[in-house]
Amino acid sequence: MEMRLIFMAICLLLVTPITGSFWSSQMSMEPTLVCKKARRLKGRLGDMCRSKETTLLKEIARGIEIGSRECQYQFKNRRWNCTSLRRSLRKILLRDTRETSFVNAITAAGVTYAVTKACTMGDLVECSCEKIRASGRNEDEWEWGGCGDNVNFGSRKSREWMDAPYRRRVSDAKTLVKLHNNNAGRLAVRKFMRTECKCHGLSGSCTLRTCWRKMPTFREVGDRLKESFDGAAKVIPSNDGHRFVTELASTKPPGRFDLVYSEESPDFCKANRKTGSLGTEGRHCNSSSPGIEGCELLCCGRGYDTRVVKDKLNCQCRFRWCCQVTCNTCLVARTINACR
Structure with a gap:
């Protein structure tokens, strides 16, 4: 429960450009409690509350928790270990470092994943399984059917929740970077859907296969985003102010799946309240390893x-x-x- 409350707070911080005492006092609340303040909320969060979409809010909170656990798994042996301590993570999110890019991406992916899964399980009245596509067979004799994962709905809700507050500021380079990384996280789920099939026929024969689309495991999503983190590109605002370009002209322009950042990371070796670094004093290490956990x-x-x-x-x-x-x-x- 504690982790869920913490990462509901992160969700509000990630998607809301508003700061001040109101948000700081609401960040530890359950979605239903947050919605009691709906008259004071603006944007998509207020819309969800006023339309009684509290079940959807809970799935969003679940997605943030999923992203949190995966982030901590992927970085458990690094100097920055994706701590959930708000006093640290808030400072990380306020900057635009390589670590921030991963947090934004894995959070967007987690929300997409959780909402999509809720659709498949029938937990949301707003959506259902992916609709059966037009029947068509190939030489292997199979057709679309079954209960596919409705990733389009999950991706759309993730975009509404995380991107909508920033759409009016798309000329701001920091906002462009955030939106790019959010989308990279969603793509890590959407573009790696796999086809699963079930055989039909007498005596175990497979005269006909029914196939549907299924999301990858979230560990696969985390692995792909971690690879993107390792190869993330540093970018700067372009002259027209409406896009970004790589800092070095020799660097390959980032694609839609790549993560980008605009600020160098601190070394995270020593505690620093300004940067949010907790340092590595007291962390367990492997004396026989030459790697990052050594x-x-x-x-x-x-x-x-x-x-x-x-x-x-x-x-x-x-x-x-x-x-x-x-x-x-x-x-x-x-x-x-x-x-x-």
């Missing part, structure tokens, strides 16, 4: 402390007739390295 990189060269802890685990288990399993308790030692 103590040398994660601890930023400050060194690390090592301690041995012993865990009580079941061991030497035996089955006794009938029907009981008895185990001894063993102490298993493990080494923990923590950054100084």
Whole structure:
């Protein structure tokens, strides 16, 4: 529940250009409580509340939580580990770094994913499964049918929720970057739909297959966006003020699937309230790894402390007739390295 409330707050922060005491006091509320203030809300959030779309709001909150968990998985071994602490993440979101691009993209993807899944499960009255396409067969004898994922509806609601407040400011470079990354997140779901089929026929034969479209797993979505994060391009405003271009002329222009950013990231080695960095002091690291989770990189060269802890685990288990399993308790030692 705590994570859900935190990321409902992030959703409001991501999509609302309004700041001030009102939003700061509402960010930890459930959607239904937020909607009690509907007369004071503007834009798409106010529209949803006034039209009693609170079920949709809950699915949006669920999508933000899905995006949050995936972000923390993808960055668990990096200096910036996608912390959910609001005092840190809020500062990250106010900037336009590579990390911000991933948070925006994974959030847009999460909202798309959750709303689409709710449509398929029949949890939303506004939508249903993807409608059956016009029947047509190929040489493999199959036709469209079944209950496909209505990703078009999910993508549209994600766009309405996350993009609408910024559409009037499309000449602002920071807004252009945000909208681009939001769309890249949605595309990571939409463009990698796969076809699943079920066979029909007597005695297990497959004389006819019914096929439908299904979303990829959200882990696949997160993996693709993480690859885009690693190859993200730094951009600057163009001369006409209505688009952005890569900072280096030799850099390939970013495509629709690519993530972009306009500010360099802090090193995240030390705590810094201004940038939102929590530092890496106390973080666990792997002393034998030369990679990003290794103590040398994660601890930023400050060194690390090592301690041995012993865990009580079941061991030497035996089955006794009938029907009981008895185990001894063993102490298993493990080494923990923590950054100084």
